[in-house]
Amino acid sequence: LKNAFAPKTQKLSQIPSFRLSPQASSYNVAILGAAGGIGQPLALLIKMSPLVSSLHLYDIANVKGVAADLSHCNTPSQVIDFTGTSELANCLKGVDVVVIPAGVPRKPGMTRDDLFNTNASIVKSLVEAVADNCPSAFIHIISNPVNSTVPIAAEVLKQKGVYDPKKLFGVTTLDIVRANTFVAQKKNLRLIDVDVPVIGGHAGITILPLLSKTKPSTSFTEQEVKELTVRIQNAGTEVVEAKSGAGSATLSMAYAAARFVESSLRALDGDGDVYECCYVESELTELPFFASRVKLGRKGIEAVISSDLHGLTEYEAKALEALIPELKASIEKGVTFAQKQT
Ligand code: NAD
Ligand code: LMR
Numbered sequence: 001l002k003n004a005f006a007p008k009t010q011k012l013s014q015i016p017s018f019r020l021s022p023q024a025s026s027y028n029v030a031i032l033g034a035a036g037g038i039g040q041p042l043a044l045l046i047k048m049s050p051l052v053s054s055l056h057l058y059d060i061a062n063v064k065g066v067a068a069d070l071s072h073c074n075t076p077s078q079v080i081d082f083t084g085t086s087e088l089a090n091c092l093k094g095v096d097v098v099v100i101p102a103g104v105p106r107k108p109g110m111t112r113d114d115l116f117n118t119n120a121s122i123v124k125s126l127v128e129a130v131a132d133n134c135p136s137a138f139i140h141i142i143s144n145p146v147n148s149t150v151p152i153a154a155e156v157l158k159q160k161g162v163y164d165p166k167k168l169f170g171v172t173t174l175d176i177v178r179a180n181t182f183v184a185q186k187k188n189l190r191l192i193d194v195d196v197p198v199i200g201g202h203a204g205i206t207i208l209p210l211l212s213k214t215k216p217s218t219s220f221t222e223q224e225v226k227e228l229t230v231r232i233q234n235a236g237t238e239v240v241e242a243k244s245g246a247g248s249a250t251l252s253m254a255y256a257a258a259r260f261v262e263s264s265l266r267a268l269d270g271d272g273d274v275y276e277c278c279y280v281e282s283e284l285t286e287l288p289f290f291a292s293r294v295k296l297g298r299k300g301i302e303a304v305i306s307s308d309l310h311g312l313t314e315y316e317a318k319a320l321e322a323l324i325p326e327l328k329a330s331i332e333k334g335v336t337f338a339q340k341q342t
Contacts, residue, residue, distance in 0.1 A: 027268060028095045028097075029098075030092055030095040031043055031057055031099045032091075033100060033103065036059065042253075042261075044073075047077055053077055055077045056082060056095060058081075061084075063083050068081075088126075093133050097264050097268075100126055102126060107245050112202070115144050120334070131160035131162050135157075139169065142257055146172065147206060151288070151334035152334040154289075169264075170201075170278060171260050173256035176276075179228075180194045180196055182235075183214055183228060189218065194215070196215075197293050198210070204326070222315070260276060284309060286324065286328075293308055
């Protein structure tokens with residue numbers, strides 16, 4: 001076990017999404033909400049990245065202990081803790097990627113939209129600080145309802161005059177992680193080979209896995225498509241119910257968010273072959289925000305990939321049509337909230 005997590009033998013290198021660069025680099029990453037259920041395991045996974053030189057952990061409480069604990073791992077990055085709003089600006093200065101899992105999670109019986117009243121203000125105030133202190137950073141929004149919190153973040157950045165739509169991302173990676181897992185299980189495929197694009201948004205029917213675009217090419221019965229789609233759409237609720245009031249997905253979310261951070265760092269580092277699905281400003285549909293595959297580069301989104309939306313099955317086309325009104329309403333709710341606050 002000696003050196004199991006040392007950079008040169010790092011086990012994450014065996015997972016394709018965590019490919020190591022030939023040379024370690026030096027990027028600064030901040031997690032806002034770092035003492036929480038997602039924040040802690042996410043901090044651990046990011047601490048294992050050889051691309052990170054400095055990991056800034058911010059929360060309103062309990063972050064000192066998390067940072068002290070993590071700082072004993074013998075991986076290269078330095079861990080620094082920041083507590084409370086008076087330390088937020090310092091946390092953000094010089095940061096390349098900001099990840100925001102701050103906010104409350106669901107309990108059984110709640111929708112993600114039920115979190116809006118609490119989380120909208122949290123995201124708004126944190127993104128204001130990002131705009132003031134690291135306006136060029138990639139911003140990863142995890143806090144729910146993602147369908148609304150990303151439009152809120154965009155409005156805040158616009159109000160501050162620093163909005164770069166290529167650098168604002170709603171993190172939907174967990175939907176892809178789940179789709180890949182469930183499809184591999186159902187069809188007896190090697191997990192490592194499976195890639196299912198998931199488009200739309202991140203709540204209920206707005207989560208639309210495009211099973212017809214599964215790689216490797218795989219055929220599904222109508223029944224399988226229905227069952228898998230519904231399972232992927234309800235997977236968050238599956239975890240919320242299993243946790244019985246103790247919160248929502250944290251470990252799988254941290255895994256998914258770490259993959260998205262690592263992809264962003266690889267893109268910043270000049271890797272020309274980085275693609276991820278995420279919820280971004282988009283012209284693919286009539287909606288101003290939409291999740292799809294994008295190509296990431298040094299300056300953020302280099303291209304929004306439209307080809308996945310070509311040649312949809314009848315089931316997928318109908319599901320896409322059906323999700324539009326709900327996603328539109330969630331986007332408008334976020335925009336209205338942010339504009340009312342000015
Ligand atoms: P949690 O309650 O365990 O942790 C949230 C953390 O945020 C806490 O440590 C809390 O102190 C902190 N926080 C609250 N207000 C803050 C503020 N103003 N500034 C900084 N930190 C603040 O919750 P969790 O399980 O980590 O979930 C966090 C959020 O992520 C929830 O909104 C949840 O719905 C969402 N989530 C999203 C996805 C996704 O796929 N995008 C998946 C899972 C969970
Ligand atoms: C998830 O998909 O697990 C998250 O959005 C959390 C939730 O409330 O379901």
